[in-house]
Amino acid sequence: MTAPTTTTARRKGGRWIERWDPEDETFWRDTGERIARRNLFFSVLSEHIGFSIWTLWSVMVLFMGPEYGIDPAGKFFLIGMATLVGSIARVPYTFAVARFGGRNWTVISALLLLVPTAAAFAVMEPGTSYTTFMVVSALTGVGGGNFASSMTNINSFFPLRKKGWALGLNAGGGNIGVPVVQLIGLLVIGTAGAAHPRIVLGVYIPLIIAAAVCAALFMDNLAPVRNDTGAAAEAVRDRHTWIMAVLYIGTFGSFIGYSFAFGLVLQTQFGRTPLQAASLTFIGPLLGSLVRPVGGKLADQYGGARITLWNFAAMAVATAVVIYASLIESMGVFLVGFVALFLLTGLGNGSTYKMIPGIFQAKALRKGMAGEAAAAYGRRLSGASMGLIGAVGALGGLAINLAFRQSFQSAGTGTAAFVVFLAFYAVCFTLTWAVYLRRTAREATREDAVTEQTEARLSYAEV
Template identity: 55%
Template sequence: MTSETGRRAPRAVGDRISHWDPEDRRFWEETGRHVARRNLWASIASEHIGFSVWSIWSVLVLFMIPEHGFSTTPEQKFLLLSVVTLVGAVLRVPYTLAVPVFGGRTWTVIATLALIVPTVAAFFLVRNPDTPFWLLLVLAATAGVGGGNFSSSMANINSYFPEREKGWALGLNAGGGNIGVATVQLVGLTVIALFTTSAGHLVPLFYMPLILLSVWWAHRSMNNLVHPRGETDAHLSAVRDPHFWIMSLLYVGTFGSFIGTGFAFGLLLQAQFGLEPVHAAGIAVLGPVVGSLVRPVGGRLADSLGGARVTLWVFTAMAVCAAVLVLAVQTGRAPLFIGTFAVMFTLTGLGNGSTYKMIPSIHAARAEDAVAAGEPRDRALARAKRVASSMLGLIGAVGALGGVGINVGFRESFAATGSTAPAFLAFGAFYLLCAVVTWAVYMRRPARPALAVENVGATAR
């Protein structure tokens, strides 16, 4: 089977695909869509397990209670979550760079196999309450390898889909991974309900066969796209681009809030309102579920309404939620706290989808400008796709640092005042800053038309 350009379509699973042109509608309809979706589903499975392993300690800290011999304080638990989040964020940079070097299929298999290390470590650590805290901190940090999967997966999947479908595809890929935060909490809740809080080691044990199953699926169903030379230049171009830093700031606000509060929500309910582990786990699972499920909706809204417009609405509403959370903490109203957090998780999910749609849109608009200036369309689009893929992975790394800030903020606020209200005040101010930046850079009439993200959808179509 060939496309209009005469390029042979890939047939066998696992083939290295040297020519891939999803913008060619005939190629896309006849062959490209099927191959892209096959890779997407396997990628989602691997990323889902990666997120579950990355966030596994957000559940295991609920099992670390004095009744079972643990003496860790709430401040130490917040520090533990911060370190795990930090390692995951840092690893997103090399994971992004690994995709063009090894290929999406090969790297997905390697990255998924690496999840066995933190899973085995967690299994033994939770069974031994006498583990020194420094050793617990070091070994738990290995769970950060699960956080790296996101960036490599998003950079890989971005190359498969045409511009007109990227918002939905990237949102689906990211949302399927993000919901791993909720899945591991659901597993923890089930273990508590069936075996009490003395059986925390069963949570990592549950994931060991799933890791192997995900490895098999990736090896069987995915392809390696042959990336052109110059990927390193694409990464350097991405970092030098002012929009890299602007979009990183916005993603710190959306994804950083999602992953940070997703890790900390159960511990917040336990430390701030004195909920028992089973109750804290039962409530905490709901937030990441909502935030993950609506992420593709955020991408779809961005496809139709414009990424900047959706993102501006999201940050404005998040600032309002932060103010309500301060009130809930100061008045000790747990139902108001939980309800507002549910809204906050919904907003972070929408914002995650809309911000990620903005990234390739910016470069698609620039490619159209280059074509209008006389550059060959194929070359302009190929360059835009390479730089956008680099941005997706690297911005994912910077955004995850927001999760570190969230947990450090909770730790310092709790240690200083015994309350998380000061932390929520700081978060609210940051969301307002992100709203202003979104409006100033992407909503006002720009000096150059290519920078108007709101116009990109029409331009690409």
């Protein structure tokens, strides 16, 4: 069998690969892996900066002292606006990859980050109206959209057996943009002082330009990737799309919501100064980002459903620790529990995103498909569903910030919000077990009876 060839051509204004078959092991070994890894590296770079800009206001609010005239509830609503717009942007960004090409859209989406960065640079000073701050915060949502287009693009480059690792690395490298912008904010507050937020913004403008240039020079478009309205409609109707969206609210929604809120919680509940809050804020998002590829790798090895199940159990335990710390007003115990939560959200992010292509591959096998037909079906449905799952999952971050806002507004602490989060993690644990693990043994027994007549099939427990 002759492996497919790749042809990089100049058409539609970019570098296009006309044939792409990562499931063919010969093709992957001889050609595909090298190209896929190169695209992954520069995808991570662009997504990393996108995350930094999306979570920019988690840092900007630390610079906003009494002279800005905005109370904690107003600040939670401000960062919630960025979360909301970033979540919604994920849907059109998902389809932009097939419309414009993964490389071309990475260039465009990177350059769009200049808009919120320049706008924040222009307005970031006392006396600016709250409405103006809300509008500028909303603009940073374009950084949230970068995640969906980047993940959809990289999903097409890698074979199923490598998707957990690749998607975990892509997302983890992007997620690290959260602690990096927070570290830059800490550096500025610690050296120049809390009166100079524009320095943070000035750092990112050349980085955005560099990311766009690198994408233009080193990334590729995949011609076989096309928008499939039929796949999108099928994904919307499929119950697994919505089940995974709920699970992703529990993992990524928690990660991004906590990332936005961590510094504000430390300032509001424990009376930390901007410098003290900034010196701690980055730790959780950094660790959560670093372990995301580990979650994907564990899911590749043991099955995403199993890793996700026990991850939610551990998240519930960590949340209970945070609630206990809030009740006894111990910042040390609170930090231990909260940082553990960040670690677990990172692991869960990796395992849940690995489940998505695996679920639709399993559905294809259960329908009687095999080989490339099954792989193509899995790619179609998983690619179509990822944007929707990512968007709904990110909305969990908005829910977390609104819950914190309400909790602090009514009780002066975040304890009530954490109780709600604990209950939700229990729901996610139950949902994962009931849908993807509960019937595994019975189904395996039934399939053993017809082993002679059918090929071994992927079960949902292995996704």
